[in-house]
Amino acid sequence: xxxxxxxxxxxxxxxxxxxxxxxxxxxxxxxxxxxxxxxxxxxxxxxxxxxxxxxxxxxxxxxxxxxxxxxxxxxxxxxxxxxxxxxxxxxxxxxxxxxxxxxxxxxxxxxxxxxxxxxxxxxxxxxxxxxxxxxxxxxxxxxxxxxxxxxxxxxxxxxxxxxxxxxxxxxxxxxxxxxxxxxxxxxxxxxxxxxxxxxxxxxxxxxxxxxxxxxxxxxxxxxxxxxxxxxxxxxxxxxxxxxxxxxxxxxxxxxxxxxxxxxxxxxxxxxxxxxxxxxxxxxxxxxxxxxxxxxxxxxxxxxxxxxxxxxxxxxxxxxxxxxxxxxxxxxxxxxxxxxxxxxxxxxxxxxxxxxxxxxxxxxxxxxxxxxxxxxxxxxxxxxxxxxxxxxxxxxxxxxxxxxxxxxxxxxxxxxxxxxxxxxxxxxxxxxxxxxxxxxxxxxxxxxxxxxxxxxxxxxxxxxxxxxxxxxxxxxxxxxxxxxxxxxxxxxxxxxxxxxxxxxxxxxxxxxxxxxxxxxxxxxxxxxxxxxxxxx
Numbered sequence: 001x002x003x004x005x006x007x008x009x010x011x012x013x014x015x016x017x018x019x020x021x022x023x024x025x026x027x028x029x030x031x032x033x034x035x036x037x038x039x040x041x042x043x044x045x046x047x048x049x050x051x052x053x054x055x056x057x058x059x060x061x062x063x064x065x066x067x068x069x070x071x072x073x074x075x076x077x078x079x080x081x082x083x084x085x086x087x088x089x090x091x092x093x094x095x096x097x098x099x100x101x102x103x104x105x106x107x108x109x110x111x112x113x114x115x116x117x118x119x120x121x122x123x124x125x126x127x128x129x130x131x132x133x134x135x136x137x138x139x140x141x142x143x144x145x146x147x148x149x150x151x152x153x154x155x156x157x158x159x160x161x162x163x164x165x166x167x168x169x170x171x172x173x174x175x176x177x178x179x180x181x182x183x184x185x186x187x188x189x190x191x192x193x194x195x196x197x198x199x200x201x202x203x204x205x206x207x208x209x210x211x212x213x214x215x216x217x218x219x220x221x222x223x224x225x226x227x228x229x230x231x232x233x234x235x236x237x238x239x240x241x242x243x244x245x246x247x248x249x250x251x252x253x254x255x256x257x258x259x260x261x262x263x264x265x266x267x268x269x270x271x272x273x274x275x276x277x278x279x280x281x282x283x284x285x286x287x288x289x290x291x292x293x294x295x296x297x298x299x300x301x302x303x304x305x306x307x308x309x310x311x312x313x314x315x316x317x318x319x320x321x322x323x324x325x326x327x328x329x330x331x332x333x334x335x336x337x338x339x340x341x342x343x344x345x346x347x348x349x350x351x352x353x354x355x356x357x358x359x360x361x362x363x364x365x366x367x368x369x370x371x372x373x374x375x376x377x378x379x380x381x382x383x384x385x386x387x388x389x390x391x392x393x394x395x396x397x398x399x400x401x402x403x404x405x406x407x408x409x410x411x412x413x414x415x416x417x418x419x420x421x422x423x424x425x426x427x428x429x430x431x432x433x434x435x436x437x438x439x440x441x442x443x444x445x446x447x448x449x450x451x452x453x454x455x456x457x458x459x460x461x462x463x464x465x466x467x468x469x470x471x472x473x474x475x476x477x478x479x480x481x482x483x484x485x486x487x488x489x490x491x492x493x494x495x496x497x498x499x500x501x502x503x504x505x506x507x508x509x510x511x512x513x514x515x516x517x518x519x520x521x522x523x524x525x526x527x528x529x530x531x532x533x534x535x
Contacts, residue, residue, distance in 0.1 A: 036176070036189035043079045045173045048072050049119045049149040049191050053142065064288030066145035070367060075150075075360035077191060080116070080172035082106070082179040085194065090114060092183050100144075101279060104180075104187050105197065112204070113197040116174065118190060119149045121279065146285045150363050152193055152278040155247065156207070157355040158375075161346050164243045165260060165274040166207050169193035171360075198258040198274045208274055211260035218534045220259045220271050225452065225525035228402045228424040228434050229268045232327050238339050240273045241324065245316055245385055246347070246378050247281040248304035252320040254532050282371070306377035313388045322531050325398050330435035333390050340386035347379045394443040399435075401475070403453030403525040407431055410449075410470070411461035416441040418464045420449070425457070441467040451475040453524040458496075460484065463510060466491040473497045476524045483507040 037045040050071035060068070083089040088109035096103040102118040121144045124132040131137050152169050159166035174180070176188040199216070202208040223230040244252050252275070259271040282304040286295040295301050299315030308316070317324060352375045356368050401408070405425040413419040419438045423431035439447060446469040449458065453476040460483040464470055470493060472481060481496050481503065492510035499518050507513065520527040529535035 037173075039079055039175055043081070044076050045079060045175075046074045046076050047173060047191060048074045050144070053145040055142070060288065062289045063139070063142065064146065064285065064291045066143075066284050066287065067148045067367075068145045070363055071145055071149055073362045073366065075171075075362050077171050077173040080174045080177075080192070080194060082177060086112075086114070092180055092187075095183060095186065101277070102186070104183055104192075112201075113199055114194065115197045116172075116187065116192040116194055117169070118192055119171075120144065120190065121147065143291075146283055146291075147279055148282045148284070148367070149191075150359055151247075151282040154355045154358055155278045155281060157358065158247075158347065158351065159243060159275075160207065161348075161351040161355075162239065162243050162246075162343050163346065164240045165209060165272065167195040167198065167274075167276060168207055169195040198260075198276060202260070209260040209262070209272055211262060211272075213261045214274065215259050215261060215271075217254040217257050217259065217532070218529075220261075221254070221529055221532050221534050222525070223269070224402070225400070225528045226403050228404055228406065229266070231264075231268065231270055231434075233270050233272045234328055234331050235335060235339055237273045237327050238331060238336065239343060240275050241317070241320065241328075242340055242343055242382060242386055242389075244275065244320070245308065245313070245389070246343075246375070246382060247278070248283055248302060248308075248316075248378075249275075249278060249281040250283065250300050250302050250316050250319060251277075251280040252317075252323075254323060254534055257323075304374060306374045308378055308381055308385055310384060310388045313385060314392050317389065317392075322533075324393055326400060326532070328393060329397060329399055330437045331390075332437060333387070333394075336386040336390040337383060340383045344379055344382045347375075349376065352376060352379075391443065394439070395445050397439065397444055397447045399447065399449045400528055401450060401452045401454070401456060403476075405454040405456060405477075406434070406451065407457040407459060408449050408451070408472075409459045409461060410464060412464060413438050416465050416467065418447070418468055420447065439468070441465055445469060446471065448473065450522055450528070451477070451479055452522075452528055453477055455479060458482070460494070460507070460511070463490050463492045463508075464494060466493045468493060470494040471497065473518065473522050474499050474501075474503050475518060475522060476501070478502040478504070481505045481507060483511055 037047045039045060053068045053071040055068060086108050090106040090108055092104055093107050094105040096105060100121040100123045104116040106114040122141060124137045124140050127137055153171055156166050156168050172192055172194045174187055174190060174192055180187055196205055198208055198214045200214060201212055202214045203210045203212050208214055256277050258274040258276055260274055262270050264270045284303050285301050286292045286303045299312060300318045302312055302316045352372060356364060356371055399420065407423040407425055409421040411419050417438055417440055421436040422434040424434055425431055448471040450473045455477045456479045458472050458481040462485050474497065490510060494511045496505060496507065496511060496513045497516045498505060498513055500515055505513055521530045526535055
């Protein structure tokens, strides 16, 4: 049996390994969900997020304990009232969400957007209909228990202390409210997280930087690839990524982000990252026989333990790797160390304790001690994790241009060192520096430079150390590749990939020129977006 799916949920993989060995456990129905609670006069309820995830000892042995007890523990939550949640009330406008989380978008009287995000998840929508109600579908749904249902609830104060933008989720219970209108049947009688939706004008929200324009990853990456006047605050993004690792949040693909925009000098725009969707923070997966095996095979399914194994840093960041390679390319090892050190000092023991105290007391009683130890232990590793993260990104470097004219300068900077500078070209005025970094052959194996669109200039001021594998990809436009001050008998490992569209290539013999047909992801800005699953 084969099928495609678009979600992280490891139950599909678990099924392949284990259903044949433990079919009775896979096919056994979960405990039925509890009936809707009676609404109390003080507008609060006591309700469990997912009593159906409680399972017997045999099932837990093979498929994991996960967070089953927390899912089944009743907690107190206020009843959500659309008429009074914000001044002037809220109007439901659109159902959305991923293949796991059910979302309801809401508008206030000023047009500000909010969202209700379901605490319980259902990844079976990614399966063919014929599989959703069978053993595979039931097991896939059961593995929702790897998520801490109240994990996102404590992220906001931790992010605030770390200096990372964040949403501000509140735990609420949506009753069978007529104000839901056409969405009443789908959304009534369940727990949700109610939060601001990071989109559009957010000048009233300090945790989004009071940005007048918050934009999607698709919009931002399009702007970055088409125009060098748009740029990312790379250190800010690095801070957010280290925070992801601290939380054990491995599902950080491009759609998990929004971007606060700010005007800069010369008509430029700077973007700062807003992480969203913390469903996979504090992931607990490897505590079952079969799920532990899956964890060996799929190293990105990393569990939230007291220590981050440095050998696991690559897997922990696999989903975000295309973003990391593009956005962090000009940061140095010192940048990584400084950001990690700053975060480590800001995430003090009292900060951790205050955040965990926000949990419902029943949840804290079960997980407070474990989370305190884990968050402290992982915090103390941040500098080592940042150093490992830098090493992984520094091995194979990719430097993208834009669809505007640019000049890339490569020049030896000492024994085993190579300085790469990227300039934006302007008619009638000096070139402006976009980014610059000095690489060491001891850390970096290869450097690939993609001109993308525009009439670009690639200038080699001498031959790079032959221990660097240098690739120059011309992309679209009529480009120039020039080698200066090079001895013909000096070894080199430089390849110019010439698409044959009118380029002028003036290089000495050690530099090789090879005709090629650019891949879509190498040709221009639109192609570069394919690397980020955004085109």
